[in-house]
Amino acid sequence: MTNTKVYLEIVKQLREMIAADNLKSGDKIPSERELSERLNVGRSSVREALRALELLGLIETRRGEGTFIRDFRGNQLVQLLGTFILQDEKAKLDVIETKNLIEMDLLRLVLNRADEQQVVKLKSLVKAKQLNDDQFFYELIELADNYLFSRIWLILKDYHHSLSLQNEEYNRDSYLMLIEALIEKDEEKTLSAYRQLRNLSILTDKY
């Protein structure tokens, strides 16, 4: 009879409800018991739907308080998928390559978008204290001003971590050289500095 699983129907209803009431991040949604009554389904079915949305990072539940729409930034979904997806060696190479490509795009965005002042600020930050590689690029990301792109990079960073490669340590000068090129707004020089930082062949036969 009921071919469509109830919990999926509830997910759908919730989406519509959210859209209809124009609920936004941080808003509260009806309680499990109320949803159960309103939709004429068991509370456990409601919970199954909510747990699914929770694991997706779309909602947040707080005991004693309620269920809230979440700010999707930082979905832990990634870790989950990561451990499932990364299996063979080829996939690992793909991760590295993709991360490098994305980071170069990031640099291009920064080149076209960030004003000199911001980059100079980053420069003094690098000089002041030792940032690790992730921290450095995290700083850069914000200058790129593209949230979706940032998300993708964060995902790749996590993937990359889960590869648990030898912890390559890059020296500070490489970063400073990169920053210099950014300040000069010289794309070629910037990418060249990046390749050097990552020890990539300039011939780009392998990014």
Add this chain to the structure above:
Amino acid sequence: MTNTKVYLEIVKQLREMIAADNLKSGDKIPSERELSERLNVGRSSVREALRALELLGLIETRRGEGTFIRDFRGNQLVQLLGTFILQDEKAKLDVIETKNLIEMDLLRLVLNRADEQQVVKLKSLVKAKQLNDDQFFYELIELADNYLFSRIWLILKDYHHSLSLQNEEYNRDSYLMLIEALIEKDEEKTLSAYRQLRNLSILTDKY
């Protein structure tokens, strides 16, 4: 007491179980009742974990049969996230920008990786019948030989679709020009052709 929610613990256990037994796509996992017993939790908690994984597209349940590990390719997860994430205008711009950047990377990969023969084959395909934009880039993706990157593009493509922009129709000549540049292995010319195809400013102030 139990700060960690039980269903999350179950998700974790399941992952370990899958890893330990080296279960692969299509394999069956223990029944809900068995998991409930083995992990000393209620069946409803097990179900919450399973429903979450199901919505993620990681498992598949068939009534009367059991629960199976799924092939993640083609996860419907994307549509879900899409409708939730794409809200404000800035996010839309980010999607467009990111998609363009990714596609340019794709072209770079193809430049460095695909042999002329493959590109020529694509050329005759374009000449033979009208491909729409997605189909064209889908063909290109395969030449790039990076599965992770392909996945990212596919997601972006879906996001892009859900923006429901006016259905821009590009003319065939633009594609042919792009292909010519690829055959010549001329990066600058290739990217230039791409920008023209997408009506992007050559000055790259906005990719």
Add this chain to the structure above:
DNA sequence: GAAGATGGTGTGGTCTGACCACTAAAAAAC
């Protein structure tokens, strides 16, 4: 009056037991 203690109410978190619908394999009937 102000600060702290108390208890009520509503919320999510979990478990249990009971059905139902369905599938596949075993058993029975032919």
Add this chain to the structure above:
DNA sequence: GTTTTTTAGTGGTCAGACCACACCATCTTC
């Protein structure tokens, strides 16, 4: 040997019962 029937196992759903926790109005104490 083939077909039909039964049966055991599985996911799907519901209802009810507690628990743990957060919030707030109320009461107590100083």
